Amino acid sequence: MKTPIRVAVTGAAGQIGYALLFRIASGAMFGPDQPVILQLIEAPVDKALKALEGVAMELDDCAFPLLKGIVQTSDPAVGFKDANWCLLVGAKPRGPGMERADLLKDNGKIFIGQGQIIDAVAAADARVAVVGNPANTNCMIAASQAKRLPPERFTAMVRLDQNRAQSQLAQKAGVDLTAVKDIFIYGNHSPTMFPAFAHATINGAPAAKVINDDAWLQGPFCETVGKRGAAIIAARGASSAASAANALVDHVRSLVTLGAIHSVAVKSNGHYGFDANVWAGMPVRTTTPGSYEVLTGYDLSDAFSQQKLAATNKELVEERAFVADMIK
Numbered sequence: 001m002k003t004p005i006r007v008a009v010t011g012a013a014g015q016i017g018y019a020l021l022f023r024i025a026s027g028a029m030f031g032p033d034q035p036v037i038l039q040l041i042e043a044p045v046d047k048a049l050k051a052l053e054g055v056a057m058e059l060d061d062c063a064f065p066l067l068k069g070i071v072q073t074s075d076p077a078v079g080f081k082d083a084n085w086c087l088l089v090g091a092k093p094r095g096p097g098m099e100r101a102d103l104l105k106d107n108g109k110i111f112i113g114q115g116q117i118i119d120a121v122a123a124a125d126a127r128v129a130v131v132g133n134p135a136n137t138n139c140m141i142a143a144s145q146a147k148r149l150p151p152e153r154f155t156a157m158v159r160l161d162q163n164r165a166q167s168q169l170a171q172k173a174g175v176d177l178t179a180v181k182d183i184f185i186y187g188n189h190s191p192t193m194f195p196a197f198a199h200a201t202i203n204g205a206p207a208a209k210v211i212n213d214d215a216w217l218q219g220p221f222c223e224t225v226g227k228r229g230a231a232i233i234a235a236r237g238a239s240s241a242a243s244a245a246n247a248l249v250d251h252v253r254s255l256v257t258l259g260a261i262h263s264v265a266v267k268s269n270g271h272y273g274f275d276a277n278v279w280a281g282m283p284v285r286t287t288t289p290g291s292y293e294v295l296t297g298y299d300l301s302d303a304f305s306q307q308k309l310a311a312t313n314k315e316l317v318e319e320r321a322f323v324a325d326m327i328k
């Protein structure tokens, strides 16, 4: 039996938490032979903590063989203690009519404190994955507070966007989802994101050739993927939860699977023209469990791609400027 890994999850009693914890405990995130201890962190609010008790009871009632312990706390110093993975979900979701930028000042503050505490108490090999919106900039904020953990350990989720893009391409081409490969998300988890279709393939052939409709790819496709979160909020009256939890399972599972290639928002070192020190979606390959290399070989020098990359980079730079006072 392997040693259990400690997985801290913030916002554990929220919508995404409720769709996520059971999958982690069942082995979907770290594999069927990897025991886990869940360290569940909620806001210090009676209602949230009471709800968390209920979630923990349900986890007990699942009798998951891999679940070796549950910590419930509103104290991040307890919740992040010795954590190997810190999944930062807890934050306000946007409601109808709001843009992600509307969340920045409120949610940004959460990630200052959490970045500092994770750096102080988490395990030496700690990895951080940010879901709470605006995820890229919140991730940058958390990483900015760390002195011990290197910035590469902090990633933000654009996997939901990749999954959405894959699904849209498969439906348009009328093929099975698994026929679509190499669709990657560049930039911000926001409507400016760029689902770069130029390198995507469908049954091994260039997706653009198979679909044969550049106007659709450049217009409705990018727009549907970029605004899917808002479409779900409009339809459900609440932001995506099960698909977000599923994407986080995919995000971490790929990051611990050698050779996996997928879209992750990581610290830019100037790749693809992103400003250094913004966290931008781009393709990465897992090199050792939890570590990755950015794949820089995709040619996005055509005018359309350049314009899309510039727009999403501009937004990330603006978000960073908006919180500059906070992260001093």
Ligand code: NAD
Pocket (backbone or CB within 6 Å): 010, 011, 012, 013, 014, 015, 016, 017, 041, 042, 043, 045, 048, 089, 090, 091, 092, 093, 094, 110, 130, 131, 132, 133, 134, 135, 157, 158, 160, 161, 189, 239, 240, 241, 244
């Ligand atoms: P929710 O309101 O249902 O749950 C959020 C939970 O976080 C609540 O239980 C709240 O009490 C808790 N919380 C708030 N502040 C906290 C803190 N400081 N520490 C610990 N817990 C705290 O929201 P949700 O639907 O689960 O969404 C959570 C976040 O994920 C939102 O910001 C949402 O916009 C974002 N989201 C991101 C993606 C993505 O693809 N990156 C997708 C969907 C949702």
Ligand code: LMR
Pocket (backbone or CB within 6 Å): 093, 094, 100, 133, 160, 228, 229, 230, 232, 239, 240
């Ligand atoms: C999503 O993409 O579904 C989430 O980020 C929620 C939102 O606010 O769009």
